[in-house]
Amino acid sequence: MARFINQHSRNDSNSSASIWMAASGEQKKKSKGDGGDSSETESEGGQKMAKKGEELKEDMDSLMEEIDSVLEENAEEFVKNYVQRGGQ
């Protein structure tokens, strides 16, 4: 129990970066800006940032592919047919 409490006490720090950043372009912009166009002026931090940005983008691409592969093909029909009797 103590482990559970400690592990989750710091809300924001224990979670990894949001995968969606790459999709919304937030990360892309950051990496370009920080990295700059010329390789000579690229700082280590900038490189790291760009790498991180690329990784996130790759993660995002594969995530989207996976979604496409599992998402019900006959979406329109499926959703229309999804009628339940009222429950409680």
Add this chain to the structure above:
Amino acid sequence: MQKRIYGVETEYGIIFTPEGRKTLPVEKAIRFLFEKLITTEHFLNVFLENGARFYQDTGCHPEYATPECASPKQLIIHDKAGERILEDLQLYAEAKIREEGIPGKLSIFKNNTDFVGNSYGCHENYLVDRDVDFYYLAEQLIPFLVTRQIYTGAGKVFQTQDGVHYCVSQRAQHIYQKISGTTTNDRSIINTRDEPHADREKYRRLHVIVGDSNMSEYTNFIKVGTCSVVLQMIEDNYINKDFTLRNPVKAIKDITYDVTCKRKLRLDSGREYSPIEMQREYCEMAQKYIEQYPVSDEHKLAVKMWQYVLDCLDTDPNKLDRKIDWIIKRRLIESYIDRHGTSWSDPKVFMMDLQYHDIQRDRGLYYLLERNGAVDRLFTDEEVDQAKTEPPQDTRARMRGEFIKLAREHSIQYDLDWSNIRLGNLLNVRVICNNPFETNTEKVAELVRTIQKTNLRKTSLSKLVIQS
């Protein structure tokens, strides 16, 4: 009450989609789910080894009621275990239906609405002191329950005449009363059902039917954790402010359509609060309360998360895209729309809204995110797996679970409800346990010893126990 019993009942949506011409009505499909469960109890209504109850409820919904739990963490793990149990049964049923010559897909969703506006619920149960006046309790709790959807909502894509909207909650649109005794029409925020399954002199049951079913462990934990802290404050007469809303039923609907969570609500006193502001008032009281009163570490954690979540909702809700169901789902759909250059009215969007809740992990979009590390978890797979067969060790469920295991081992006839065990050929031996905190009554222990010692066959058992 520092020690409390918690329970959640989750109704699942179910549909069979045939691959060919031959189909199977849902009332037949659902029976295949129960086939795998070996029991001497009634078909379509059984207690499981982990102390939980699984049954077919009103409207042909499979329903899983967790065993009695002693903390929010235990409760959410058991709620998840229910999903996993149902997933196993779904796999079995789908294969079985195929064997019967009807190939197709059996889908089970942990959500609260269908396509045409029917709803099925997720009911939270809290054991409370009988001493507390119920209407005082309800009045204090309602403003909290109306506004908490901003961090407990599961999100919904909703079509109206003026386009497609994204709402915070699945359930909010189906609430028509503040307090009522019914659950299938005129649904209310709080239901008056008072079956404590315990000593009625001491306890009553608080039956909250306004909540959404949650996929996210974080959302689910904060939902139950914050509610029980608020309950404890009410029981201790700690809340000294009047948040009575002028029209709570209208407010609950207004909030669900306001994804900013900042539109003002009118109070009886004439003051106005946004849902975030209202929640902040409760949260600030809770922060002071936990400094002054004995409160469990889990509840302290819930209060901490509560504050964090409210801060994020105020400044940048997308920070919660790993934690809070309605925001996780919205981010997922927005990214999909962005990537495919489509719009909110795309049928795929409605499908994603539904498939997020598919409990089959190979198909469900929530689980796809979980697999990819895109959502925060609070518990491990091991903890959830264990809860599929192990009852909570500090409530009455432990006795029930042990009894079921032994009774099955020795092929003994039995029938159960929450506070009774009946057994023997004529089910004429009855053990009553009215205390949900009891973990081992002498009666059951004796019964178990007798079963273990004698390894009796069905025929002679009932007689023996009666004589002893």
